[in-house]
Amino acid sequence: MNVTQTLDTKGLSCPMPIVKTKKAMDTLASGDILEVLATDKGAVNDLSAWSKSSGHKLLEHKEEDGVFKFYIQKG
Amino acid sequence: MIKALSAKEVAKRVVDGNMFILDVRNEGDYKDWKIEGKGIKTINRPYFDLIDGVEDVLEDLPKEEVLVVCAKEGSSVMVAEMLDEAGIKDVYYLEGGMKSWSEYLMPVKLGDLKDGGSIYQFNRIGKGCLSYLVESNGEAAIIDSARTIEAYEDFASENNLEIKHMIDTHLHADHISGGRKLAEKTGATYWLPPKDAEEVTFSFAELEEGKDITIGNTKIEIQPLYTPGHTIGSTSMIVDGQFLLSGDILFVDSIGRPDLAGSAEDWVSDLRDSLYNKYNTLSKDLVVLPAHFGKISELDEKGAVSAPLGDLFEKNEGLNIKSEDEFRRAVTENLPPQPNAYQEIRQTNMGKIDPTTDEQREMEIGPNRCAITE
Numbered sequence: 001m002n003v004t005q006t007l008d009t010k011g012l013s014c015p016m017p018i019v020k021t022k023k024a025m026d027t028l029a030s031g032d033i034l035e036v037l038a039t040d041k042g043a044v045n046d047l048s049a050w051s052k053s054s055g056h057k058l059l060e061h062k063e064e065d066g067v068f069k070f071y072i073q074k075g
Numbered sequence: 076m077i078k079a080l081s082a083k084e085v086a087k088r089v090v091d092g093n094m095f096i097l098d099v100r101n102e103g104d105y106k107d108w109k110i111e112g113k114g115i116k117t118i119n120r121p122y123f124d125l126i127d128g129v130e131d132v133l134e135d136l137p138k139e140e141v142l143v144v145c146a147k148e149g150s151s152v153m154v155a156e157m158l159d160e161a162g163i164k165d166v167y168y169l170e171g172g173m174k175s176w177s178e179y180l181m182p183v184k185l186g187d188l189k190d191g192g193s194i195y196q197f198n199r200i201g202k203g204c205l206s207y208l209v210e211s212n213g214e215a216a217i218i219d220s221a222r223t224i225e226a227y228e229d230f231a232s233e234n235n236l237e238i239k240h241m242i243d244t245h246l247h248a249d250h251i252s253g254g255r256k257l258a259e260k261t262g263a264t265y266w267l268p269p270k271d272a273e274e275v276t277f278s279f280a281e282l283e284e285g286k287d288i289t290i291g292n293t294k295i296e297i298q299p300l301y302t303p304g305h306t307i308g309s310t311s312m313i314v315d316g317q318f319l320l321s322g323d324i325l326f327v328d329s330i331g332r333p334d335l336a337g338s339a340e341d342w343v344s345d346l347r348d349s350l351y352n353k354y355n356t357l358s359k360d361l362v363v364l365p366a367h368f369g370k371i372s373e374l375d376e377k378g379a380v381s382a383p384l385g386d387l388f389e390k391n392e393g394l395n396i397k398s399e400d401e402f403r404r405a406v407t408e409n410l411p412p413q414p415n416a417y418q419e420i421r422q423t424n425m426g427k428i429d430p431t432t433d434e435q436r437e438m439e440i441g442p443n444r445c446a447i448t449e
């Protein structure tokens with residue numbers, strides 16, 4: 001996967017992972033892929049709901065050693 | 076300045092007040108489970124739609140007194156601050172979010188017992204779980220205890236009660252029982268129906284028909300009544316000849332589902348026999364005290380949930396299904412989704428796994444869903 005930018009939100013709790021993801025996404029161009037790292041469990045639900053409501057595409061998400069990784073393509 | 080509102084204060088509003096709630100969790104969580112009540116008005120707008128500004132939602136909100144609610148607290152504080160800046164008067168956020176709402180227990184006195192004792196319902200209003208405390212002469216028994224045992228410990232110490240018995244009517248699938256933990260802490264006896272306890276990893280007293288339990292020096296009897304169906308061990312109890320503690324067999328608005336331990340088809344006829352035959356022989360004046368409520372409308376003006384058995388035989392649809400076939404369909408088909416993490420909850424209650432407090436909290440989030448209808 002061609003990741004355009006990586007955003008590290010590890011250690012941050014809701015709402016910060018989404019606030020930061022939104023800001024980072026605003027700087028990207030349509031089709032770009034943002035990788036988001038998070039440790040807040042709530043981010044799993046919220047990032048998928050947010051991606052849907054804001055027209056982006058959550059391509060994949062996985063968990064590695066307690067860190068959630070999300071790949072979101074800008075719509 | 077925004078202010079925190081505790082789950083206890085919100086519970087008061089749910090029972091006999093009013094409140095406008097802006098729930099900022101995402102739509103799926105809101106649809107699944109939210110704060111409801113007669114005087115409660117609630118709308119949903121995910122916090123992530125409000126990051127750039129709250130202008131859009133202002134027209135849907137009153138000019139003063141808004142409670143912002145989210146899962147844990149963080150996003151509700153963010154949105155509450157934005158509403159405050161936008162000029163709304165008295166903006167609150169729910170302290171600890173829906174997590175603390177899910178855990179709050181509201182004690183309500185149900186009545187006096189013939190020999191001077193009394194019985195209380197502890198309403199876990201955010202999850203629909205009901206537990207009970209029976210006290211007499213300085214001794215107490217707690218039935219279907221919630222995981223958050225501090226509420227009972229505080230109550231016992233405020234009222235100088237020694238907790239002697241912790242009783243579970245069955246192996247719960249919707250919430251983690253605090254029964255064993257509080258029994259260990261206080262030296263109380265932990266009672267569980269033996270048929271639900273075949274795989275448990277701890278020792279317990281067998282809750283069985285005929286083995287009455289006495290609390291205090293006076294005669295308060297808890298009479299186990301074996302009523303299988305929700306689980307194979309489900310046991311009901313009659314307290315003081317007045318109250319029928321039905322566990323998850325019979326609710327005010329519905330009846331128990333037989334599928335949470337994985338044996339729906341096998342237990343249908345047990346469930347029908349317990350409800351239609353065993354319960355039918357009991358006094359119709361008994362006040363039914365279930366282990367759950369389904370809808371907030373079941374709460375009376377004090378916030379308690381109860382109904383005379385006779386009324387339920389007239390009005391509860393689950394007690395009025397004429398044919399066995401139809402009953403079988405009602406309790407096995409088109410059931411609501413199962414409670415969150417119900418298999419892990421059963422494993423925890425059997426002592427097979429030992430999740431951390433955070434994990435336990437997470438496992439219990441959401442509605443109880445122990446009835447056949449929502």
